[in-house]
Amino acid sequence: xxxxxxxxxxxxxxxxxxxxxxxxxxxxxxxxxxxxxxxxxxxxxxxxxxxxxxxxxxxxxxxxxxxxxxxxxxxxxxxxxxxxxxxxxxxxxxxxxxxxxxxxxxxxxxxxxxxxxxxxx
Numbered sequence: 001x002x003x004x005x006x007x008x009x010x011x012x013x014x015x016x017x018x019x020x021x022x023x024x025x026x027x028x029x030x031x032x033x034x035x036x037x038x039x040x041x042x043x044x045x046x047x048x049x050x051x052x053x054x055x056x057x058x059x060x061x062x063x064x065x066x067x068x069x070x071x072x073x074x075x076x077x078x079x080x081x082x083x084x085x086x087x088x089x090x091x092x093x094x095x096x097x098x099x100x101x102x103x104x105x106x107x108x109x110x111x112x113x114x115x116x117x118x119x120x121x
Contacts, residue, residue, distance in 0.1 A: 012047030
């Protein structure tokens with residue numbers, strides 16, 4: 001794994017652990033168990049799939065795995081928006097997590113574009 005990939009991997013770890021922290025603070029157990037669970041699943045899955053992409057067996061496999069990362073980040077954004085709009089959590093971390101997700105989406109989106117261009121040549 002190159003240095004840039006290691007930095008991105010650390011960003012995913014920070015993203016997932018921040019999500020866990022926010023979800024742990026949701027007072028309503030039923031909401032935490034449903035919405036919080038979905039957010040933890042998608043947020044941690046994005047990082048796990050990024051790790052898988054870094055060990056991809058081919059360029060096509062790499063691109064496929066990055067698509068999964070992108071989808072999981074979009075799903076995470078959806079759950080974060082629900083938590084924010086519904087007032088389920090007043091955590092000041094929510095905005096930071098959303099911004100982190102947007103940053104990661106841009107990084108992965110650019111990686112996908114570059115990888116597809118490189119595959120074509």
